[in-house]
Amino acid sequence: MSVLENITSEDAIALEDKYGAHNYHPLPVVLSRGKGVFVWDVEGKKYYDFLSAYSAVNQGHCHPKIVGAMMEQAQTLTLTSRAFYNDKLGAFEKYATETFGFDKLLPMNTGAEAVETALKICRKWAYEKKNIAENEAEIIVCENNFHGRTTTIISFSNDPVARKNFGPYTKGFIKIEYDNLKALEEALTNNPNVSGFLVEPIQGEAGVYVPSEGYLKKAKELCEKFNVLFIADEVQTGIARTGRLLATCGNCSCPDKHCSGTPEVKPDILILGKALSGGAYPVSAVLANNEIMEVIRPGNHGSTFGGNPVAATIAMAALDVIKEERLAENSQELGELFRSELNEFIPHCDLVTSVRGKGLLNAILINDREESSTAWDICMALKENGLLAKPTHGNIIRFAPPLVMTKEQLLDCVDIIKRTLSNFKK
Ligand SMILES: *Cc1c(COP(=O)(O)O)cnc(C)c1O
Secondary structure: OOOOOOOOHHHHHHHHHHHOOOOOOOOOOOEEEEEEOEEEEOOOOEEEEOOHHHHOOOOOEOOHHHHHHHHHHHOOOOOOOOOOOOOOHHHHHHHHHHHHOOOEEEEEOOHHHHHHHHHHHHHHHHHHOOOOOOOOOEEEEEOOOOOOOOHHHHHOOOOHHHHOOOOOOOOOEEEEOOOOHHHHHHHHOOOOOEEEEEEOOOEOOOOOEOOOOOHHHHHHHHHHHOOOEEEEEOOOOOOOOOOOOOOOOOOOOOOOOOOOOOOOOOOOEEEEOHHHHOOOOOOEEEEEOHHHHOOOOOOOOOOOOOOOHHHHHHHHHHHHHHHHOOHHHHHHHHHHHHHHHHHHHHHHOOOEEEEEEEOOEEEEEEOOOOOOOHHHHHHHHHHHOOEEOEEOOOOEEEEOOOOOOOHHHHHHHHHHHHHHHHHOOO
């Protein structure tokens, strides 16, 4: 039918290169099919997916329950806008707020939009509840953060590639070192204009930086002391990725006790995205209790697609799958196995200095300069051996497979990784 039907990898790459903006540098593999933990390229070669679309596909590719829910809803009603009610949004809001333990949810589409929404809620709360003088509210963020790509969000990034020549930048942000409670306390002290602290429970894009034990809990206590909102960006860490339903896993009411980690902190504002959609369709959300969410009134904020019935239906199915298949527990168990296998291997391998992470959000550090191409070259070799992963920053490779992986599959992957690293020549 179409010329695209039998496209080769080479042709598909050439098309994107010629007609697409060059805002990504993809690994040269062209995928045309996915199922569970596997993806296939256009030539039919099968790979383990060790990125999961940056943790958006925690439930595995084309999960039948999620795809089924999507297809059924797509044939029934797709979009009404919020000018009218639809029959799915309320059910999703009830389900998600009960699951995560909040009064209310505000639906958006992408992670960056949800972060923007949280910032807006925080600022409005600052003026209306904390009585900060107009336009004076400040929000504390962390160095090496990643919260998305909007002009405001890149304003408080310190990644020159993401930031340079996109100014003028949005004001009102204070940047402190991640995992540094003293820096947080200093930033909070004697600054009555601080209204929020925006933080990733684990810094994913920065290279899977896990903060010190107790950091989040103590940071939350400091925020409480200074009447500042603790805003957790769990777009990447949430939805069972790190071995619990949430990396912050506060008072969430996980019905099947599938949260296997120790509860740590309950954020004032929780930001979700990525795997809230099961990788099927963009869905993001901001959750908070009434005394915070009530600052948002009709006309203050919105989105044409946010909260549409397809998104709401998919998100409910995506959360069902997490619970029914006990993916938080699986993530916890396989994550421990993965790190222990690699920790045994690392002393015998000059190339890798360490492995770190939580659940199935892990990274290895390559023993080379950050600007070297070694991590990229290793990912190319992994690809040849049937496993797809990507460097995060320079010399760090993130390993984040779908959470529906079995133990046998994980050990098979560990084998591929060890073999690739052992045979790798710089
Ligand atoms: C991916 C990500 C975002 C942005 O999500 P998009 O859907 O790409 O806009 C925000 N925060 C974190 C922590 C992320 O990992």
